[in-house]
Amino acid sequence: MGGIAVSAVGFGIVFGLTARGAGFSLVEAVAFSTLVFAGASQFAAAGMVASGFGWGAIVLLTGLVNARHLLYAAALAPWLRVRPRPERAAMAHVLTDESFALSLVHFRRLGVTDGRGYWIAAIGGVFIPWNVATIVGHVGGQAIPDPTVLGLDVVFPAAMAGLAVGLATGRREVVALAAGVAIGLAVALAVDPRVGVVAGGVLGPLAGLAVPRRGGPAPEPVDLPGEVRSLAQRASDDGIAP
């Protein structure tokens, strides 16, 4: 779990810096990290706020980017079915890429559901480090008068590009990424940058779907994205599962 927590700290600090650079107050940055608690969409929203996007476009893209959590929740549902409903409702809020991967590895290793293990992974391994790091990044950013001198303004687009590449684990994903970029740029130049981002995000996946899927072993219980398999492997390597 240590590796995941360190990763959350590093990325959380960058988010705190990015949010500060986008004009967020400390309260607003913390609200994002506690209420949304989904890194990619938080970075996207910070950049979109800074670029003057309307809230509607930001919320739409947030819904699209975070829709992948349906996959995670569906995969964990058989394990968590034994937990009380109110607890499952609370567990849902702290379900992220990392907590999903850590928990799934843990449950599979034990062969039974471990509610306490889920909370330790989700809260101790991700939620607390992410939120503390957000505060540290935002407050620490005050000591940096001009982030552009240090090249920190490139963090947001670089993080978006890196995350996109990290998600592109198969031919379909690569085609969706390339199409998203091409459509996004074309529409941004022809119409408006904000419309371009939405068009790329909505239409890019359709190009990916046109690519025939390669055959392979049937994953279970749902088809997990590559980065989650990678996280699960890291979690396993870390010895996260108690």
Add this chain to the structure above:
Amino acid sequence: MSVELVGLAVLMFAVTYPARAIPLLAPQFERLPPPVLAYLRLVGPAVLGAIAAVEVLVDDAATGSVLVVGPEAVAVLACAAIVAWRRNLALGLLVAIAFTALLRAAGIA
């Protein structure tokens, strides 16, 4: 201290939480239709790629949007290449930041 964006955070929570909770709370929920799942898993790379490209390559000038290829684009590309090669986002970000800072210190960017 501004709190205006807390409202945006609440709205973002409102569209994120159902995706996390519905499969856990609705016993009848098994899985979405395969075409919907296939589409959703492609949204991430497409939208994040579009955001990165538009952010670094399009200058929203008053006279209209124009394509700009500067050192920042090279830095972002370097980050993407490192992630593809090493699967290490932190390293990619560090390289992108250092590259941009060095060019600016040299008066190039």
